Amino acid sequence: MTKRRAPLSVDAALARIAGHIPGGFAEMARIVDRNERLVRKWGDPECRERMPIEDAIALDLAYRAAGGDGAPIFEAYAAKLNHAGTDFFADQIALSRYAVTLIKECSEAEAAVVLAAQPGATARDRAEATREIEEAIAVLNRTRLMLGALPVRSMTEQAVAS
Numbered sequence: 001m002t003k004r005r006a007p008l009s010v011d012a013a014l015a016r017i018a019g020h021i022p023g024g025f026a027e028m029a030r031i032v033d034r035n036e037r038l039v040r041k042w043g044d045p046e047c048r049e050r051m052p053i054e055d056a057i058a059l060d061l062a063y064r065a066a067g068g069d070g071a072p073i074f075e076a077y078a079a080k081l082n083h084a085g086t087d088f089f090a091d092q093i094a095l096s097r098y099a100v101t102l103i104k105e106c107s108e109a110e111a112a113v114v115l116a117a118q119p120g121a122t123a124r125d126r127a128e129a130t131r132e133i134e135e136a137i138a139v140l141n142r143t144r145l146m147l148g149a150l151p152v153r154s155m156t157e158q159a160v161a162s
Contacts, residue, residue, distance in 0.1 A: 008079040011043030013072035
């Protein structure tokens, strides 16, 4: 039975290489000096066997040597790394979005205060400055709360979690 391969998975990368290199999986096994069954298992997420980095490089290079474009295993790994990083760093990404809003709101408040401090400023200018300050304070408070809720991770914890 043929298993469905997720695009940009190691399984799809191995299949792409096997489909391009003359001799397919048998030739791939010869290139990395492993048995064909093991090379096929490297793509199965349900198997514990994982491809050594040296073998991944050798197979990507063999693919290129056979006229292939790109590096299928490297591309699959890069996609997995990007996906894992997005999940792992989601809270920092959200905080950076708050930071953009915080910078914008504080800058608008500062500009409004400068205008309200000018000679000839009106009650409307002062009301506008007050409104902008209140908006900035609200964003500052939300950002403060978010900072307090962020988990503190050491570099080791970050590397292990990935």
